[in-house]
Amino acid sequence: MKKAGMKKYSHLYYEGTDSTLNICELASYMRGKTGMDVDMRGNVIPQDKDTQDFLAQEFAMARVINPQKEELNTAPLSAEIGYESRLLLHQKHSGLLYDGFCLQKIFRSILPGGEHNLAHAHIIITSRLFGTFEDNRYHARVAVFGAPSIISLTGLIEAPAKPREFYLRKQFGQDIPGLLKEFKDRLLDYNDSRIIEVLKGYLMQSFFYHVSGNPFCDDPHCRLYNAHWQEEVIFAQIGGEYEFCQRHEQGNLHHRDTEARRE
Amino acid sequence: MTQERIFAKVGEKDVTRAIVSEFLTQFNEYVESDCLIIGGGPSGLIAGRELAMHGRRVLIVERNNYLGGGFWIGGYLMNKVTFRHPAEEVLDELGVPYKESIPGLFVADGPHATSKLIAAACDAGVKFAQMTVFDDLVLREENQVCGAVINWTPIQALPREITCVDPVAMETRVVIDCTGHDACCVKKLEERGLFKTKGFGAMWVEASEDLVVEHTGLVHAGLIVAGMAVATTYGLPRMGPTFGAMLLSGKRAAEAAEKQLQG
Numbered sequence: 001m002k003k004a005g006m007k008k009y010s011h012l013y014y015e016g017t018d019s020t021l022n023i024c025e026l027a028s029y030m031r032g033k034t035g036m037d038v039d040m041r042g043n044v045i046p047q048d049k050d051t052q053d054f055l056a057q058e059f060a061m062a063r064v065i066n067p068q069k070e071e072l073n074t075a076p077l078s079a080e081i082g083y084e085s086r087l088l089l090h091q092k093h094s095g096l097l098y099d100g101f102c103l104q105k106i107f108r109s110i111l112p113g114g115e116h117n118l119a120h121a122h123i124i125i126t127s128r129l130f131g132t133f134e135d136n137r138y139h140a141r142v143a144v145f146g147a148p149s150i151i152s153l154t155g156l157i158e159a160p161a162k163p164r165e166f167y168l169r170k171q172f173g174q175d176i177p178g179l180l181k182e183f184k185d186r187l188l189d190y191n192d193s194r195i196i197e198v199l200k201g202y203l204m205q206s207f208f209y210h211v212s213g214n215p216f217c218d219d220p221h222c223r224l225y226n227a228h229w230q231e232e233v234i235f236a237q238i239g240g241e242y243e244f245c246q247r248h249e250q251g252n253l254h255h256r257d258t259e260a261r262r263e
Numbered sequence: 264m265t266q267e268r269i270f271a272k273v274g275e276k277d278v279t280r281a282i283v284s285e286f287l288t289q290f291n292e293y294v295e296s297d298c299l300i301i302g303g304g305p306s307g308l309i310a311g312r313e314l315a316m317h318g319r320r321v322l323i324v325e326r327n328n329y330l331g332g333g334f335w336i337g338g339y340l341m342n343k344v345t346f347r348h349p350a351e352e353v354l355d356e357l358g359v360p361y362k363e364s365i366p367g368l369f370v371a372d373g374p375h376a377t378s379k380l381i382a383a384a385c386d387a388g389v390k391f392a393q394m395t396v397f398d399d400l401v402l403r404e405e406n407q408v409c410g411a412v413i414n415w416t417p418i419q420a421l422p423r424e425i426t427c428v429d430p431v432a433m434e435t436r437v438v439i440d441c442t443g444h445d446a447c448c449v450k451k452l453e454e455r456g457l458f459k460t461k462g463f464g465a466m467w468v469e470a471s472e473d474l475v476v477e478h479t480g481l482v483h484a485g486l487i488v489a490g491m492a493v494a495t496t497y498g499l500p501r502m503g504p505t506f507g508a509m510l511l512s513g514k515r516a517a518e519a520a521e522k523q524l525q526g
Contacts, residue, residue, distance in 0.1 A: 065461045065498035073498070075459065079478050080497060086477070095470025095500070177365050 006119050007262045009037045010207065013044035015107075016091045016127035017153055022196055023125075029200045033252050034207055035259030036121075044124050045088055046110060055106065056084035062102035064131060067138040072099055092127075095154075100130035100144035107148050121210040122148035123203060129154040142202060142233075145215050149206035156198060160230045162187045187230040194238060201237040208248070211255065219245040293322040293390055298520050299411050299435035300324065301397045301448055304332025305377075305506055306490030307441030308384045309353070309513030314520055315387035322433070323389055326396045326416045331377035332443065338504030342373035347472060350507025353514070357383050376506075398430045400438065400451045400486070408485030410434040411448070437523045439487045439516050444501075446492035452483055461498030471500040472508035479515040481523065489516035 012027050023040050031038045045055065060076035060083075073080065086092075107124050108116070115122070130152055131138035140159035143151045152159070161167075163186050166179055180189050188194060201223035208224060209215035217224035220232060221240035227233040244252060298314050300307045303325030311321045323330070337344045346354065346361070351369040354361050357379045361371035394416045401410030414430035421428070440448035452458035475493045482488045488496050489512045502508060 063498075073461070077482070077497065079480055079482065082480075083474075083477050095474055175365075177368075 007037070008119055008121065008211070008259070009039070009115075010034070010121040010123060010210075011039055011041050011115070012203075013041045013122065013124045013148075014126070015044045015124055016087065017125055021125065021153070025196060026125075026199060026203055030203050030207065033204060033256075035256035036207070037259075043091070044107060044110065051110065052085060052088050055110070056081050056088060058106045058109075059084040059087075059098070059103075062098045062106060064097040064099055064138050067097065067131070068136070070133040070138075072102065096129065097138065097140065098128055098130045099138075100132045100141055100150065103128065103130050104144055104146055104148065104150055107150060111148060116147065118210075121207065123206045124148050124150045125153060125199065126150055127153050129158055131159075143205065143215075145206055145209035149209060151199065151202045151206070153195065153199075156195060156202075156233075157188050157190055157192075160227055160233050162230050186234070188233065194234070198233060198237040204244075208251070212251070217245055217248055221245065222248055224248055289390055290392070293320065293392075294433055296320045296322045296433065296435045297524055298322075298437050298439060299433055300439045300441055301411060302332065302441035302443065302490070302492075303327075303330040303391065303393070304441055304443060304490060305334045305380060305509040306513035306516065307332075307439065308380050308389075309510050310439055310441065310489055310516040310520070311389040312380075312384040312387045313514055313517030315384070315389045317517075317521060319521075319524065321389045322435075323384070323391050324395050324397055324411065324413055324433075325391060325393045328394050330381050330391065330393065334377040334380065334506060334509070335373045337373060343370050344373045344376055345370050345505045346507040346510070347505060348507075350510050353507075353510040397442065397447050400448060401432050401434065402455075406452075406455075406457055406484065408438050408448075408483060409436075411438055437485055437487060437520045439489055439520060440482075440492045441490045441513070441516070443491045444495050446488065446495040448486055449482060449488055449492060449496050452486070458483060460496050462495060471502045472505060474499045475502065475508040476511045476515055479512040480519045485523075487516050487519050487523070489513055 010030060012023055014021065014023060027038045027040050057076060060080040061073050063073040065071060065073050111122050129140055130144065131140045140155055142155040142159045143149060163183055166183050169179055170176060188198065204223050205215035215224060216226040219225060220236060221242055222245040223236055223243055225232065225236040227236050297319040298321045300311050300321060300323045303323045307323055311323050315321045334344060336342050346369045348367045351361060354371060359371050359376045359379045361369045364370045395413050396416045396419055397411055398414050399412040400408050401412060403409045410433050412430045412432045414428065418428045438448060440446060442448065446460055449458060449460055453460050471494065478493045478497045478499065479489050480487060482496060490509050493499065493512060494501060
């Protein structure tokens with residue numbers, strides 16, 4: 001009998017998200033799909049003041065000041081650090097843009113030291129908006145995969161492009177709340193009940209990154225599709241003919257079997 | 264038979280003396296103040312009003328002959344100004360009529376809102392130096408801001424080669440920079456290598472109002488930054504034609520100034 005390899009664990013955290021986010025549902029979904037041991041670890045930010053002071057400074061330094069330049073806020077001012085401290089304390093939505101790889105590094109520094117290895121997949125759902133610098137400017141992102149993988153709730157709304165007509169009509173002065181209402185089937189908005197379903201797909205992308213190094217699929221119906229438009233996100237996560245393409249469904253199955261053999 | 268006049272008989276010299284003596288008395292009195300506010304836009308006016316209501320001696324320096332800055336006109340030269348909740352509470356305080364455009368968004372007449380705000384500042388006891396341009400900061404030991412150097416605005420229009428009109432200095436206990444995107448006072452610190460402003464980012468109404476209010480406060484010993492100068496100082500997104508943050512930032516700046524004055 002083939003010997004099963006190292007047992008894998010996934011750990012879910014949140015940071016600054018609103019309390020309506022059902023982490024339980026996400027964990028249960030991931031457990032069911034992958035067979036992994038998925039636990040919910042709550043708020044990723046440690047509650048001791050010294051660590052929070054350190055993190056406030058680190059987050060202030062990870063701010064993107066000018067989206068056209070790959071320069072970060074290397075010398076944060078006291079008000080910026082103070083603002084970050086208040087964010088950590090009150091867990092509010094911030095509205096700033098951070099460098100995604102810097103955020104990943106900051107979060108990595110507060111994860112348990114003994115779990116920095118391939119057996120543990122850490123996934124952090126945050127309300128911070130982050131981006132990566134490519135083609136001479138920062139692009140907002142939904143997720144940055146790695147150790148840990150970070151998924152942005154704000155990024156879900158702000159990063160994938162809205163329908164072209166939305167921008168055109170906005171440019172002609174049409175009121176934004178009206179447009180959001182009119183286009184609601186074609187884009188995600190804040191406090192959208194579909195977000196939980198959409199997040200499941202990004203969790204699975206994190207999982208596939210962890211086990212294979214490739215989080216994406218070319219099939220627009222598959223939850224792993226690397227969507228650039230809101231409509232593509234909604235289609236891949238909710239409207240597709242199937243949850244996963246055949247190849248990735250088999251990948252899930254294979255992983256479930258492997259995990260079951262380890263039990 | 265003598266014809267009855269409507270107005271009292273007053274000579275030209277009397278008119279001139281009344282202007283000069285009143286102006287000089289006030290100017291002399293405010294050469295030393297509790298708070299010097301540079302910029303008579305909405306954030307400066309509200310900050311001045313709050314401080315004057317606490318019995319503080321406040322002088323607002325304004326480079327134009329009119330007060331109110333950009334508050335008279337909203338976006339695209341249209342004279343309706345918008346506010347997001349909870350800024351309508353300040354309108355209630357000032358007695359400015361408004362209507363709710365959509366839930367959470369309020370619209371008022373620019374001229375009505377501005378004139379009420381100016382009147383409220385005057386009623387509270389704020390004094391003004393219009394047509395007066397901020398030239399520099401007064402710095403003392405350890406670069407503590409202790410005042411501002413000012414001059415008449417028209418002096419700026421004279422060619423430097425043929426004129427040398429020295430400015431005068433005003434002493435104060437705290438300066439508030441309400442000069443909008445120019446952030447003139449903070450920029451003076453930057454010229455001396457005492458500070459580094461970060462410019463301002465792209466327009467993002469949703470996020471920037473909160474950020475401007477949250478970052479309002481002491482930026483250097485003796486100097487508080489408020490209004491859109493906050494965005495320039497900290498590299499925050501621009502705001503667009505919404506004014507709630509200007510009012511709340513002005514209030515926050517007054518709180519910070521009061522703390523300095525009591526300290």
